[in-house]
Amino acid sequence: MNIGDAAARAGLPAKTIRYYEDIGLVSPRRGENGYRSFSPNDLHKLVFLGRARSLGFSIEDCRSLLALYGDENRASADVKTLARAHLAQISDKIAGLQAMHATLTDLVSSCAGDSRPDCPILKTLSDR
Amino acid sequence: MNIGDAAARAGLPAKTIRYYEDIGLVSPRRGENGYRSFSPNDLHKLVFLGRARSLGFSIEDCRSLLALYGDENRASADVKTLARAHLAQISDKIAGLQAMHATLTDLVSSCAGDSRPDCPILKTLSDR
DNA sequence: TCTTGACCTTCCCCTTGCTGGAACCTCCAT
DNA sequence: ATGGAGGTTCCAGCAAGGGGAAGGTCAAGA
Structure with a gap:
C-alpha cells in the first residue's frame, strides 16, 4: 500500500507519516520504485x-507505548504509569487554562466594549 | 537600566527580553558601550x-494589545473583541483537554496496573 | 505511442516562543 | 592587572509537523 492510501486509512497526513518514519516510529519497506510500501501491520501502527x-x-510517549505494545512480557503497570503521568500533565494544563479563563472572563465582563478608550483589560495589564 | 535589572524587575529572562526586541515589541536605547538601556517606560512595557x-x-496578540494601549483613540471594543477571541480559544483548548482527560481516566481506571501484560489502554489504542 | 495528471520522492525552510551555548566585549573591585 | 560578573552577537535546537520546489513514476486516455 502506498503512502496516500495508508494516510487515508490511518487518517493521518502523508507528511506526518513520512515524519514518523524519519524519527523511527514506523519503518515501511520500499518498493523497486522507491515508494514506501505499507504492510497491514504498518498501517495498524499508524492507527495506533x-x-x-x-x-x-x-x-x-508514543514511542514507549508502541514498544510496550510490541512487548509480550510487558507489565500493564508500566502502561498505566505512563498514562497516569500524562493524565497529570493534562490536569495541570487544564488548571492553568481555567485560571486564565477565569481571569479573562472577569476582565472581559468588566470592559464596556464601546467606542471609548477606557478599558479595564488594558488597565490591569499595565497597572503598576 | 541594564538588561539584567530589567529582567529581574519585569520577571522575565534576559533572553526573552532580547527576543522581544528582536521581534520589535520593545526598543530600548543603546548606551555608548552597546548595552541596552531600559527606560521606565520600556520596563513598563515588559511588565505589560x-x-x-x-x-x-x-x-x-500582545503586539496588538500594546498598540491599543499606546493609542489614545482606541475603542475599548477592540480590546474586548481581541480578549473574547482569545477566551474562545482557551475554552476550546479546555474542552479538548477535558475530553482527553475523561477518556484517559476511564482507560487508566480500567487497567489493572500489575505485572500481567493485558492492558485495556493498549487494547483501545490498537483496536481494529 | 505519447501525453497528461495524479502520485510519489527528497530537500529545505517555516512555524511558536523561546532556551542554551559559544565566542567575544565591558565593567567594577581587588 | 586580573578575575568574575555582567553585557553583546550569532547559531542551533525543542515539538510536531506544514508548505512548497524540483524531480521521478505510474496508469489511463487519445
Whole structure:
C-alpha cells in the first residue's frame, strides 16, 4: 500500500507519516520504485499512533507505548504509569487554562466594549 | 537600566527580553558601550507583556494589545473583541483537554496496573 | 505511442516562543 | 592587572509537523 492510501486509512497526513518514519516510529519497506510500501501491520501502527496522539501523548510517549505494545512480557503497570503521568500533565494544563479563563472572563465582563478608550483589560495589564 | 535589572524587575529572562526586541515589541536605547538601556517606560512595557503572556495571549496578540494601549483613540471594543477571541480559544483548548482527560481516566481506571501484560489502554489504542 | 495528471520522492525552510551555548566585549573591585 | 560578573552577537535546537520546489513514476486516455 502506498503512502496516500495508508494516510487515508490511518487518517493521518502523508507528511506526518513520512515524519514518523524519519524519527523511527514506523519503518515501511520500499518498493523497486522507491515508494514506501505499507504492510497491514504498518498501517495498524499508524492507527495506533494516531489514536495515542489524539489522546495527547507526546511522540516520545508514543514511542514507549508502541514498544510496550510490541512487548509480550510487558507489565500493564508500566502502561498505566505512563498514562497516569500524562493524565497529570493534562490536569495541570487544564488548571492553568481555567485560571486564565477565569481571569479573562472577569476582565472581559468588566470592559464596556464601546467606542471609548477606557478599558479595564488594558488597565490591569499595565497597572503598576 | 541594564538588561539584567530589567529582567529581574519585569520577571522575565534576559533572553526573552532580547527576543522581544528582536521581534520589535520593545526598543530600548543603546548606551555608548552597546548595552541596552531600559527606560521606565520600556520596563513598563515588559511588565505589560509578561502579564499578557501569562494570560495566554500570543505574541501577535500582545503586539496588538500594546498598540491599543499606546493609542489614545482606541475603542475599548477592540480590546474586548481581541480578549473574547482569545477566551474562545482557551475554552476550546479546555474542552479538548477535558475530553482527553475523561477518556484517559476511564482507560487508566480500567487497567489493572500489575505485572500481567493485558492492558485495556493498549487494547483501545490498537483496536481494529 | 505519447501525453497528461495524479502520485510519489527528497530537500529545505517555516512555524511558536523561546532556551542554551559559544565566542567575544565591558565593567567594577581587588 | 586580573578575575568574575555582567553585557553583546550569532547559531542551533525543542515539538510536531506544514508548505512548497524540483524531480521521478505510474496508469489511463487519445
